[in-house]
Amino acid sequence: MENGNPESDDGSVRPDAPVSGDGGLVSSGDQDVSLEATQHSAPPRLSEDGWAIVLGVTVLVTALLATWWSGDAVAGWFAQPGSWSDSPLQSLIGNGPRPVWVGSLLAIAFIGVLAITALVDRRGGAPGGGWLPTLGGFLAITALAVLAFVMAGQQVAKHYGFEYVIWALLLGLIISNTVGVPQWLGGAVRGELFIKWGLVLLGAEVLLGKLVALGIPGILVSWFVTPIVLITTFWFGTRILKIRSPSLVMVVAADMSVCGVSAAIATAAACRAKKEELSMAVGLSMAFTAVMMVVMPVAFRFAGVDDIVGGAWIGGTIDSTGAVAAAGAAMGDRAMKIATTVKMIQNVLIGAIAFAVSVYWATRYETADGDSSTRRGSLLAEVWRRFPKFVLGFLAASLVASAIAWSDSSGEALVTTTVDSLTKHLRNWLFCLAFVCIGLETHIRTLLPAFSGGKTLVLYVIGQSFNILMTGLMASLVFGWLFRDAILEWLP
Numbered sequence: 009m010e011n012g013n014p015e016s017d018d019g020s021v022r023p024d025a026p027v028s029g030d031g032g033l034v035s036s037g038d039q040d041v042s043l044e045a046t047q048h049s050a051p052p053r054l055s056e057d058g059w060a061i062v063l064g065v066t067v068l069v070t071a072l073l074a075t076w077w078s079g080d081a082v083a084g085w086f087a088q089p090g091s092w093s094d095s096p097l098q099s100l101i102g103n104g105p106r107p108v109w110v111g112s113l114l115a116i117a118f119i120g121v122l123a124i125t126a127l128v129d130r131r132g133g134a135p136g137g138g139w140l141p142t143l144g145g146f147l148a149i150t151a152l153a154v155l156a157f158v159m160a161g162q163q164v165a166k167h168y169g170f171e172y173v174i175w176a177l178l179l180g181l182i183i184s185n186t187v188g189v190p191q192w193l194g195g196a197v198r199g200e201l202f203i204k205w206g207l208v209l210l211g212a213e214v215l216l217g218k219l220v221a222l223g224i225p226g227i228l229v230s231w232f233v234t235p236i237v238l239i240t241t242f243w244f245g246t247r248i249l250k251i252r253s254p255s256l257v258m259v260v261a262a263d264m265s266v267c268g269v270s271a272a273i274a275t276a277a278a279c280r281a282k283k284e285e286l287s288m289a290v291g292l293s294m295a296f297t298a299v300m301m302v303v304m305p306v307a308f309r310f311a312g313v314d315d316i317v318g319g320a321w322i323g324g325t326i327d328s329t330g331a332v333a334a335a336g337a338a339m340g341d342r343a344m345k346i347a348t349t350v351k352m353i354q355n356v357l358i359g360a361i362a363f364a365v366s367v368y369w370a371t372r373y374e375t376a377d378g379d380s381s382t383r384r385g386s387l388l389a390e391v392w393r394r395f396p397k398f399v400l401g402f403l404a405a406s407l408v409a410s411a412i413a414w415s416d417s418s419g420e421a422l423v424t425t426t427v428d429s430l431t432k433h434l435r436n437w438l439f440c441l442a443f444v445c446i447g448l449e450t451h452i453r454t455l456l457p458a459f460s461g462g463k464t465l466v467l468y469v470i471g472q473s474f475n476i477l478m479t480g481l482m483a484s485l486v487f488g489w490l491f492r493d494a495i496l497e498w499l500p
Contacts, residue, residue: 056201057397059126064208064401066122068408071430075422082425086118086433087111088440089157091166099161115437116150123205127198145196149448152179153440168302171328172436173269173443174294177287180447189448199283199445203273204398206438207358209431210270211405212423214355215413225486225495229324230354233478237265238361241471249463254373255281256288257467258365263289264471267355268297268327269439274358277396278365279373287450290443292468293327301331305338316495319343320487323350324479325472342499346487356406359399366395 075082084106092098102108127142156176238261245257259281263272269290276286308318318339326332329351336347413420487495
């Protein structure tokens, strides 16, 4: 029987390793639960996915109603520390009508009020799970999140694309691998909840109208190339490199081929990857994104690639949406518009990829081949058990936001204002909190086996190289030749 998850210290697969019971990520630290904590822990009322959907829908509905009632006045209600050059205090002041620190405090308070009940419910009677310890822990990880945002806003770090998620992860790693995580902090260290909640909010940013914005050219670059790259990279990692953790290979492949951190999170939940594997994939992604966003525009100009093809090429290969916009802008306004639109079309694949991976894992891993006795019921029931339910919240948010935006021009303005002024800031805070928590739950020694021999790095380099090649060929074909006239009419 195969297992798509953990490895032993020598890199071999451990079929008896534990799996997260609610369809989420597995942490090596989850194995170290004491008998006493287990006996006194009350069962949670909702799974992490359930809480993510409830909290995400609550935030989205509240934000839409607030924007409908107050209009553009919601600008500045929520914020996050921004860029600075001379003094970190600049990041907390900003240039808007309200100081950034005010909007940041409001965002933190809003998230905290909603999160505390879920955090206490998920923790039950385990150590550090009471109301006061949980509140103290939440404030502590929030302080680390603020520091991560400030570090990411530094002018040089911002220029090279070292975003807040990598700083949040590093801060958590430093603490967990030096002084250790105190027990009172445990009640708030729920990275999976923050991640899934943030992804539900991300759904409101993925408007289905983007599919028709570029039509067939955008879909061919985003939807035709991506599955080919993902499947080929997974095959290369498991069959050629023989990496012993299929879940690690799948998370790296999804991170690199789809849209970076968001796709890695959804796929990691679908294939029951360890938190350490997600951390590794995100670290590789952020490092290569920083290089690609600088090198690709320069290389394209040197090679004579025009801005239309270059924009599509950038949008289909660079992982982070922010880095895509920056790299596209380096080639001009037309390239930036095409690059960001291609990336948003690609983002729509997050739910489909997560579903496909959960189906594949249900039939291939953690079950004996052809032996249904290891499954809990039918194959359909097994797929449903493993499917990351929060993806349904992501899809629902996308459908609702798309329907409102399609209704008329005022509906589109309502969604745009809601996202830009409210939910995007909350989503960024949730992702930052999540990666602080992942860092706090990760021990570097658990990452070392996967890096032995450098196979994971080789996997990413080969996979990304194949991605760049395939995307470049498709972008040249559809944006540079077949549909060029239609693209020129679409551009301003």
